[in-house]
Amino acid sequence: MMAILPLRIALRALRRNKVRSSLTVLGIIVGTAALIAVMAVGQGASVMVREQIESMGSNMVLVFPGSMRTGGAHSGAGGRQSLTAADGDAIAAECPGVVAVCPVIRSWTQVVYRDNNWRSMTQGVTPSYREIRGWSMQGGEFFQEADVRGATRVCVIGGTVADNLFAGEDPVGKVVRLNSMPFRVVGVLARKGTAAWGQDQDDTILAPATTVARVLEGSPFNSVSQLMIGVATAEIVPDVIQDIESLLRQRHRVRTPEDDDFTVMDLTEITETVTQVSRLMTVMLSVIASISLLVGGIGIMNIMLVSVTERTREIGVRMAVGASPRDIMLQFLVEAIVLSALGAVVGVALGAGAAGIISRVNNWPVLVSLSSIGLAMLFAGLIGVFFGWYPAWRASRLNPIECLRHE
Amino acid sequence: MLIELEQIHKVYHVGEVDVPALQDVSLSVARGEFLAITGASGCGKSTLLNLLGCLDQPTAGRYRLDGAEVSGLSWSELARVRNSRIGFVFQSFNLLMRQSALENVELPLVYGPPIPAPERRGRALELLARVGLADRVHHTPVQLSGGQQQRVAIARALVNRPALILADEPTGNLDSHSGHDIMTLFHELHAQGLTIIAVTHSDEIAQAAQRIIRMQDGRIL
Ligand SMILES: Nc1ncnc2c1ncn2[C@@H]1O[C@H](COP(=O)(O)OP(=O)(O)OP(=O)(O)O)[C@@H](O)[C@H]1O
Numbered sequence: 001m002m003a004i005l006p007l008r009i010a011l012r013a014l015r016r017n018k019v020r021s022s023l024t025v026l027g028i029i030v031g032t033a034a035l036i037a038v039m040a041v042g043q044g045a046s047v048m049v050r051e052q053i054e055s056m057g058s059n060m061v062l063v064f065p066g067s068m069r070t071g072g073a074h075s076g077a078g079g080r081q082s083l084t085a086a087d088g089d090a091i092a093a094e095c096p097g098v099v100a101v102c103p104v105i106r107s108w109t110q111v112v113y114r115d116n117n118w119r120s121m122t123q124g125v126t127p128s129y130r131e132i133r134g135w136s137m138q139g140g141e142f143f144q145e146a147d148v149r150g151a152t153r154v155c156v157i158g159g160t161v162a163d164n165l166f167a168g169e170d171p172v173g174k175v176v177r178l179n180s181m182p183f184r185v186v187g188v189l190a191r192k193g194t195a196a197w198g199q200d201q202d203d204t205i206l207a208p209a210t211t212v213a214r215v216l217e218g219s220p221f222n223s224v225s226q227l228m229i230g231v232a233t234a235e236i237v238p239d240v241i242q243d244i245e246s247l248l249r250q251r252h253r254v255r256t257p258e259d260d261d262f263t264v265m266d267l268t269e270i271t272e273t274v275t276q277v278s279r280l281m282t283v284m285l286s287v288i289a290s291i292s293l294l295v296g297g298i299g300i301m302n303i304m305l306v307s308v309t310e311r312t313r314e315i316g317v318r319m320a321v322g323a324s325p326r327d328i329m330l331q332f333l334v335e336a337i338v339l340s341a342l343g344a345v346v347g348v349a350l351g352a353g354a355a356g357i358i359s360r361v362n363n364w365p366v367l368v369s370l371s372s373i374g375l376a377m378l379f380a381g382l383i384g385v386f387f388g389w390y391p392a393w394r395a396s397r398l399n400p401i402e403c404l405r406h407e
Numbered sequence: 408m409l410i411e412l413e414q415i416h417k418v419y420h421v422g423e424v425d426v427p428a429l430q431d432v433s434l435s436v437a438r439g440e441f442l443a444i445t446g447a448s449g450c451g452k453s454t455l456l457n458l459l460g461c462l463d464q465p466t467a468g469r470y471r472l473d474g475a476e477v478s479g480l481s482w483s484e485l486a487r488v489r490n491s492r493i494g495f496v497f498q499s500f501n502l503l504m505r506q507s508a509l510e511n512v513e514l515p516l517v518y519g520p521p522i523p524a525p526e527r528r529g530r531a532l533e534l535l536a537r538v539g540l541a542d543r544v545h546h547t548p549v550q551l552s553g554g555q556q557q558r559v560a561i562a563r564a565l566v567n568r569p570a571l572i573l574a575d576e577p578t579g580n581l582d583s584h585s586g587h588d589i590m591t592l593f594h595e596l597h598a599q600g601l602t603i604i605a606v607t608h609s610d611e612i613a614q615a616a617q618r619i620i621r622m623q624d625g626r627i628l
């Protein structure tokens with residue numbers, strides 16, 4: 001039998017039962033569309049996370065107190081805080097390739113301007129923060145080294161904070177209260193938007209680290225939430241990380257890496273962690289979408305079984321004139337594959353459309369990659385073969401005489 | 408000899424019971440013969456014809472078609488034999504109801520060795536003309552009378568140029584007039600050298616055949 005023939009028979013049979021074929025295909029359409037949309041959103045999120053993290057600077061290293069290995073935070077010997085501003089100074093002084101170090105002290109604060117209230121994270125930093133993160137100003141200026149030395153009560157606010165407190169007024173020069181302490185706003189940061197992990201990067205307040213420690217936290221400027229370190233070039237980042245680790249082990253009198261009371265990370269590691277999370281989410285949602293595709297496959301099997309029964313006499317006639325079991329098998333298998341392939345094509349189109357709408361409505365980036373289309377089509381095709389196999393096999397096993405006698 | 412049957416037995420198993428449909432049937436048919444098989448209902452005529460047509464396998468015995476052993480062949484091999492050597496004509500026509508006369512006649516060619524579509528079509532058209540349906544080629548079976556449908560079935564049986572035509576009560580569903588037409592057609596085919604075996608209840612047809620075989624209770628008398 002020629003290769004195109006089963007295809008022609010299949011198309012004819014499907015056209016004959018348009019409504020039934022469409023309903024059967026619908027299951028595959030929904031499954032494929034869901035799969036495509038989920039993968040598009042997931043891959044879009046991954047790309048956005050990576051881009052955003054990389055836009056923070058590929059030559060940045062972060063040091064956190066506590067060990068990632070054990071999960072809990074070790075504190076240093078003699079009750080010393082595990083990461084201090086002095087550690088930062090030492091890194092700046094002793095590690096070659098380090099161009100800037102910025103201590104970060106975080107404090108949740110209530111911000112008040114006149115009648116307006118806002119709750120935001122205030123980060124105590126130094127002017128090198130701006131340099132490391134490459135953050136420009138929308139208005140005013142960043143505070144100076146002198147402000148850090150003198151622990152002056154000045155701050156720089158992000159766009160979201162400005163919107164919520166000032167409603168159009170120019171914040172520069174105004175005095176806000178952070179936990180009821182007056183701070184003068186010296187600048188407004190340029191907007192960065194929402195990060196892929198959902199954090200609004202513009203919902204932040206930056207103040208001199210010394211001021212945040214003394215005024216907001218009520219403690220001497222010593223322990224920090226994080227050290228942000230700028231490195232000369234991306235290539236030397238691994239070396240710098242090693243230098244920082246050995247320096248901190250020496251300073252903290254840690255003998256083995258297992259006992260580390262700090263964690264040094266560069267952005268590639270952070271990127272990996274975050275993309276791994278989003279990849280995991282994508283995989284999980286894809287599995288759910290695949291289940292709906294599987295259900296669509298069961299629909300195909302069901303309809304093919306009905307079709308074989310309905311066409312028993314036709315099978316008998318074809319066998320009587322010389323169709324072999326293989327010919328009959330092929331005929332029904334191709335019909336099932338055509339059904340699922342049709343569903344896959346429409347589903348891919350619908351899924352891509354849905355992804356487009358999701359991206360438009362929620363302002364998320366989506367990425368309909370060729371590999372995800374290929375994967376969805378392949379999967380739908382396999383579903384067609386898998387669920388079409390049994391009905392086709394049954395048809396091929398029928399006895400011609402019994403088929404011809406069938407009413 | 409075109410057909411040689413040796414001690415063919417066919418037993419149907421219905422639940423626990425064995426139904427012997429053919430017992431010790433031996434038969435030879437020469438090339439070019441026109442053979443009629445008659446007998447009471449249930450005597451095994453259709454069973455015999457189905458075995459001859461390779462639609463079924465005997466329970467025991469040997470069947471040589473044109474010198475080649477066919478008992479013991481696989482289903483696919485039997486399909487090839489049916490396709491290349493045998494043309495069937497059934498009492499109930501057994502056409503594909505949704506396809507045109509032309510497509511029905513082309514059907515056996517589709518399952519045979521590849522033939523270019525125009526040649527397929529040409530052969531089908533030629534045969535439809537020969538059975539007097541040149542003006543009906545695009546009609547579907549529902550648009551044709553019983554006699555016309557049976558003529559489509561005969562054209563289909565001939566299209567692969569078989570050695571053997573098997574007809575199971577070919578006029579059973581037809582009025583006497585169209586039945587007569589069909590028989591005339593068979594005679595013409597026989598005159599051109601085809602081997603024909605027909606199962607029939609009609610004495611008229613049986614008389615017209617060269618040789619009559621009577622069956623009773625699964626045996627040839
Ligand atoms: N598939 C089957 N299963 C069980 N028994 C069967 C089957 N087919 C035929 N038989 C039995 O085999 C015997 C012969 O049947 P067959 O159809 O060959 O008779 P027939 O001579 O063609 O009769 P008719 O003239 O009515 O067509 C009958 O007794 C019938 O009941």
Ligand SMILES: [Mg+2]
Pocket residue numbers: 452453454575
């Ligand atoms: Mg019969």
